[in-house]
Amino acid sequence: MTATGTATRRAVDTMRPTTAGAHVLVAQTSFLGDVVLTTPLLAALRRRLQPRRMTIVVRPEAVPLVRHHPCVDAVIVDDKRGGDRGVRGALRLARRLRRESIDVAVAPHRSLRTALVLAGAGIPHRVGFAVGPWAILYHVRIQRDRRRHDVERNLSLLQAFGGPGDPERPRLTPSAGAAARVDALLRGLDIDPGRPLFGVSPGSVWPTKRWTPEAFAQVAHELEIRYGAQVLLLGSTDDVGVAARIAAMAGGSVINLAGQTDLDTFLALVRRLRVLVSNDSAPMHVAAALEVPVVAVFCATTPAQGYGPYGEHVAVVEADLECRPCGRHGGTKCPRGTEDCMRLVSAGSVLRAVEALDRAASCGAGAGARAAPGRIIS
Numbered sequence: 001m002t003a004t005g006t007a008t009r010r011a012v013d014t015m016r017p018t019t020a021g022a023h024v025l026v027a028q029t030s031f032l033g034d035v036v037l038t039t040p041l042l043a044a045l046r047r048r049l050q051p052r053r054m055t056i057v058v059r060p061e062a063v064p065l066v067r068h069h070p071c072v073d074a075v076i077v078d079d080k081r082g083g084d085r086g087v088r089g090a091l092r093l094a095r096r097l098r099r100e101s102i103d104v105a106v107a108p109h110r111s112l113r114t115a116l117v118l119a120g121a122g123i124p125h126r127v128g129f130a131v132g133p134w135a136i137l138y139h140v141r142i143q144r145d146r147r148r149h150d151v152e153r154n155l156s157l158l159q160a161f162g163g164p165g166d167p168e169r170p171r172l173t174p175s176a177g178a179a180a181r182v183d184a185l186l187r188g189l190d191i192d193p194g195r196p197l198f199g200v201s202p203g204s205v206w207p208t209k210r211w212t213p214e215a216f217a218q219v220a221h222e223l224e225i226r227y228g229a230q231v232l233l234l235g236s237t238d239d240v241g242v243a244a245r246i247a248a249m250a251g252g253s254v255i256n257l258a259g260q261t262d263l264d265t266f267l268a269l270v271r272r273l274r275v276l277v278s279n280d281s282a283p284m285h286v287a288a289a290l291e292v293p294v295v296a297v298f299c300a301t302t303p304a305q306g307y308g309p310y311g312e313h314v315a316v317v318e319a320d321l322e323c324r325p326c327g328r329h330g331g332t333k334c335p336r337g338t339e340d341c342m343r344l345v346s347a348g349s350v351l352r353a354v355e356a357l358d359r360a361a362s363c364g365a366g367a368g369a370r371a372a373p374g375r376i377i378s
Contacts, residue, residue, distance in 0.1 A: 022103035024051040025123065027114050028058055029078045031205070032263075032282035033307065034150070035062045036289050038108050039069060040168035041154040045106065046071040048161055055100065057093075064264040068173040076100075080113065094120035107138070108154045127160040129153075150306040169311055170289035178268035181261075185269070189255060191230050198229040198354075199269075199276040201283035202246055203239035203258070206330030208300035209280050211342055213242055217249035218347040219277055223354070224252045229274070232257050234266065234283060275354050275361075280330075284309050293357040295350055299341040300330040303375070313361045315353040315374040319344035349378040 024045055028038045035058055046054055055074040056066050059081070066072050078084055078093050090113055098121045105118045107128040115134040118126050130141035140160040144153055151170065158164055186193075200223075202216045220231045231250070233243040235258035243258035261269060267286060270276060276287040276294045280301050287294035288311035296309050298318040302325045308316055318324070319341050326335050334341070353376050 021052045022049060023053040023055065023101060024049055025097065025100070025102045025105045025118075026054070026056045027105060027107045027118060028056065028062075028109045029080055029111075029114065030109050032062055032065065033285040034109070035065050036170050036172065036282065036285040037150045037307070037310070038154055039066070039071075039170045039172065039289065040151050041106070041108060041157065042066075042069060042071040043171065044155055044158055044166065044168055045161075048158060049104070051104075055102065057097075061263065064175075064262070064267065065172060067264075068175050069171075070173060078117075090117050091120065093117050097121035097123065106157055106160075108157060110144070127157055129157075146306065148306060149308065149310055151310050153306060170285065172267055172286060172289045174267035174271065175264050178264045181265045182268045182272060185257075185261070185265070186272075191255075195230045196227055196274045197272050198223045198227065198231050199234050199273040199278075199283075199287075200231060200246070201234045201239075201276060201278040201281065202242050203235040203283075204279045204281040204330070206300070207332050208326065208334055208339075208341070209298075209330040210242075211279055211297040211299060211345060213246050214249065215345065215347045215350070216277070217246045219350050219354075220246060220250040220254050221252060222347070222351055223277075224250075224254065226351075226355075227274075227358075230255070232269070232273075234258060234261075234269070234276075275358055277350060277354065280307065288314055293361045295353045295357060297345055297350060299345070300327065300334075301325045313357050315357050315376060317345055317350050317353050317376045317378055320377045345378040349376050352376065 028035050053073045054071055056072055057076045057078050060077050060079050063075055066075055094117045102123045104125045105123040107114050110129050110131045112134045115137040119137040126138045127140045128138035129144040131144055135141045142157050142159050200216055200220050204210045223229045223231050231254045233247055233256045235243055237259035239258040243256045247254045247256040270287050270292055271290045273292050276292055278284040278296055280296055280298045284294055284296045288309040293313035294309050295315045298316055303316050305325055321341055324341055
């Protein structure tokens with residue numbers, strides 16, 4: 001065992017007696033999809049440590065993802081891009097966490113700010129990844145295997161408490177009120193309740209992760225024809241424009257709901273879908289966590305980076321290009337200026353993936369979480 005390994009093991013040995021009935025904090029202030037992929041860690045920590053209290057720190061927009069999660073007792077908001085930004089905001093958060101009397105902090109989020117806040121809060125037992133020079137601020141540092149799915153990487157943090165975690169898939173719990181709001185929304189749209197609902201989510205924070213509007217429109221049109229489906233275009237207020245363009249090109253009865261639901265209602269609406277077609281973005285992870293079949297189009301990024309949809313009925317469609325991935329998150333423009341990763345994914349390949357997933361789901365095929373989603377090269 002290396003010197004680092006020995007130091008880590010000693011820290012683990014001293015931590016074990018402190019965890020029984022502890023107040024455990026999980027810090028995940030990254031993107032919405034990252035919060036979804038952290039939910040298996042919440043469940044595993046609850047099962048392993050049986051804490052008296054489980055608290056999670058997230059950004060304001062992510063609160064609906066965890067507010068009703070059965071393993072979460074409290075949610076603390078870190079508005080790090082708004083009112084809590086900068087050094088003063090970090091200090092305020094650290095002071096608040098200090099008042100919470102937290103015993104153990106676990107940080108799947110790999111950022112200097114997170115490490116400094118947890119250390120500044122004086123939390124006596126801190127667990128994080130051995131990534132970056134700030135990892136020294138954690139008492140236990142776990143190696144992060146870049147070859148594994150992010151769900152499994154997060155679960156590897158359980159090594160600090162006696163060993164790796166059991167396989168676990170992401171899970172989300174919409175509120176009871178959200179289901180009622182979806183009922184009212186669908187009634188207001190005068191949608192035939194016997195008509196299958198298919199979703200199309202064309203947005204992404206990063207432009208190079210967005211499949212072309214023309215291809216999304218073709219898919220939406222074909223879904224209506226082939227399945228007699230009601231196709232719903234879903235997304236945030238940032239997606240209203242592209243969704244309107246897709247609706248106009250698709251024709252038929254495609255309905256643009258982008259920007260018309262809050263996140264909690266969005267969760268309940270996705271749960272009603274027969275299949276979701278999405279970019280590599282948060283809705284993809286939401287659908288997989290809700291056990292809704294999802295076809296994900298990967299453009300600039302690749303599932304090998306560890307952020308593919310994680311579930312039973314999932315498929316990835318992508319172009320086989322040597323230039324992919326061109327970055328960790330994608331980017332604002334194609335480095336080669338060709339946008340081949342977007343243009344070369346055909347609507348036909350996505351429709352074939354939808355057909356295969358829909359058939360498998362209707363037959364009840366599959367069992368257990370699966371880290372390697374079905375893959376179709378366009």
